[in-house]
Amino acid sequence: MKRRIVILGATGSVGQSTVDLVERSPERFDVVAVTAATKTGALADIAQRTGARLAVVADERGLPDLQARLAGTACAAAAGPVALIEAAQCDADLVIAAIVGCAGLEPVMAAIRAGRTVALANKEALVTAGALMIDAAASSGATILPVDSEHNAIFQCLAGSRSEDVSRLILTASGGPFRDASLADMRAATAAQAVAHPNWSMGAKISVDSATMMNKGLELIEAHFLFGLPSERIDIIVHPQSVVHSMVEFVDGSVLAQLGSPDMRIPIAYAMAWPERMATPADQLDLAAIGRLDFRAPDFDLFPALRIARDALQQGGAAPVVLNAANEVAVGSFLDGRIGFCEIAELVEQALAASSSAAPTSIADVLALDRFVRAGVETAMTTRCAG
Ligand code: NAD
Numbered sequence: 280m281k282r283r284i285v286i287l288g289a290t291g292s293v294g295q296s297t298v299d300l301v302e303r304s305p306e307r308f309d310v311v312a313v314t315a316a317t318k319t320g321a322l323a324d325i326a327q328r329t330g331a332r333l334a335v336v337a338d339e340r341g342l343p344d345l346q347a348r349l350a351g352t353a354c355a356a357a358a359g360p361v362a363l364i365e366a367a368q369c370d371a372d373l374v375i376a377a378i379v380g381c382a383g384l385e386p387v388m389a390a391i392r393a394g395r396t397v398a399l400a401n402k403e404a405l406v407t408a409g410a411l412m413i414d415a416a417a418s419s420g421a422t423i424l425p426v427d428s429e430h431n432a433i434f435q436c437l438a439g440s441r442s443e444d445v446s447r448l449i450l451t452a453s454g455g456p457f458r459d460a461s462l463a464d465m466r467a468a469t470a471a472q473a474v475a476h477p478n479w480s481m482g483a484k485i486s487v488d489s490a491t492m493m494n495k496g497l498e499l500i501e502a503h504f505l506f507g508l509p510s511e512r513i514d515i516i517v518h519p520q521s522v523v524h525s526m527v528e529f530v531d532g533s534v535l536a537q538l539g540s541p542d543m544r545i546p547i548a549y550a551m552a553w554p555e556r557m558a559t560p561a562d563q564l565d566l567a568a569i570g571r572l573d574f575r576a577p578d579f580d581l582f583p584a585l586r587i588a589r590d591a592l593q594q595g596g597a598a599p600v601v602l603n604a605a606n607e608v609a610v611g612s613f614l615d616g617r618i619g620f621c622e623i624a625e626l627v628e629q630a631l632a633a634s635s636s637a638a639p640t641s642i643a644d645v646l647a648l649d650r651f652v653r654a655g656v657e658t659a660m661t662t663r664c665a666g
C-alpha cells in the first residue's frame with residue numbers, strides 16, 4: 280500500500296527535498312495535496328510531477344493563475360487559509376509540515392487534531408504552541424515525527440529507550456557562517472553573507488537564524504517540547520562539520536549520536552519511511568576524508584540570541600511566542616535591508632522585556648499575541664529609524 284502524503288510548503292527547501300524523495304521512490308508514495316504561499320508556477324509544476332489531486336496557494340490572489348495552470352489536469356486548485364487547513368486535514372497517512380514560521384501553526388494543528396502522523400520541520404509552530412500541540416496530539420492520537428536534523432537525530436538515538444534513563448540531550452550547532460567572525464564583522468554583515476551557510480542549503484529565514492544562532496535557540500525550545508526535558512538538561516555544543524547531528528546521554532554515562540552527511544533528505548526520509556528506512560541519494564559519510572570532528576562550547580556573548588532563547592524557555596508562558604514573533608519580523612526586516620544584523624537579537628530582547636503576557640491557553644491566544652508582538656516590533660523599528 281502506498282503511503283498517502285500531504286506536503287505543506289512544497290515549494291520550499293524542505294518541501295522540494297521531500298518532492299525529490301517522492302520522485303525517487305514513486306512506488307512508496309501517493310501525493311494527495313501540495314501547498315505553497317505564493318509561487319503558483321512552482322506549485323503547479325510540483326502538483327503535476329507528483330500527481331497530487333489538490334494544490335493550494337495560501338495567497339488568494341494566486342488562485343486564477345493556479346487554476347489556469349492546472350486546467351485540464353486531475354489536480355484541483357484552491358486558495359486561502361481555509362483551503363490550507365483543508366489540505367492539512369486531507370485523508371492521508373502522513374503530513375509533511377514544511378511551512379516556515381508561525382504561518383504554519385494552524386495547518387499543523389489541523390493535521391494534529393485530525394490524528395495524522397505529522398513529519399514536523401516547521402519548528403516555529405512548536406516553539407509558539409508546543410504545549411498545546413503536544414496535548415492535542417495526545418488527545419487525537421497524532422504522532423509527531425521530528426524532521427529538524429538535530430531532533431531527528433535525538434529521536435533516532437532514543438529509539439527503544441525508557442525516558443527515565445535519559446540524562447541529557449546534546450544539540451549540535453554548526454555555528455553558522457559567522458562562527459569565526461568578530462563582532463565588527465557581524466555588525467557589518469549583509470543579507471547575502473548571512474544566508475551563505477557553510478554546510479546546509481536552506482530557506483532564507485532559517486539561514487539567517489543559523490547566522491544569529493537563534494536557530495539553535497529555537498531548537499532548544501523545540502527539543503524541550505518534543506522530548507519533555509527541562510532547559511538545564513539540554514546542552515548546545517558547536518560542531519563545525521555538521522556530521523554528528525545530535526546526541527543523547529543516558530544515566531549510565533553512555534552517549535549515543537547519530538551521524539551522517541549534512542543532507543536534509545536523510546532526516547526527511549527517516550520521517551517519510553518511519554518506522555522503516557528508505558534509500559536516499561545523500562553522500563555516504565566518509566570519515567577518513569573528513570579526518571576530524573571538532574567540538575567547542577558556544578559563545579553566548581557573540582551570539583546573544585542563544586542566551587535570549589534560553590531565557591525565554593526558562594521563563595516559559597508567553598515568552599517563546601514573543602521570542603519567535605519578534606525574531607520573524609526582525610529577520611524579515613534584515614533580509615529587506617531595513618536593519619543591521621546585530622539589531623535582530625536587540626529587537627527580540629527588547630520585545631521580551633516589554634512583554635508581560637500570560638501563557639496562551641489556545642491557538643487563538645497564540646495568534647493574537649503573535650500579531651500584537653509583530654506590530655510592537657514594527658513600531659520599535661520605525662522609532663529606531665526615525666531616531
Ligand atoms: P522555505 O522558505 O524554503 O520554504 C517555506 C515554504 O513555506 C514554502 O513552500 C512557502 O511557500 C511556504 N510558506 C511561507 N509562508 C507561508 C504562508 N504565510 N502561508 C503558507 N505557506 C507559506 O523554508 P525551509 O527552509 O524549507 O524551512 C521550512 C521549515 O522547516 C522552517 O520552519 C525551518 O525552520 C524548518 N527547517 C528547515 C530546514 C532546511 O534545511 N531548510 C532544516 C530544518 C528545519
Ligand code: MG
Nearest residue numbers: 427428429498
Ligand atoms: Mg536544525
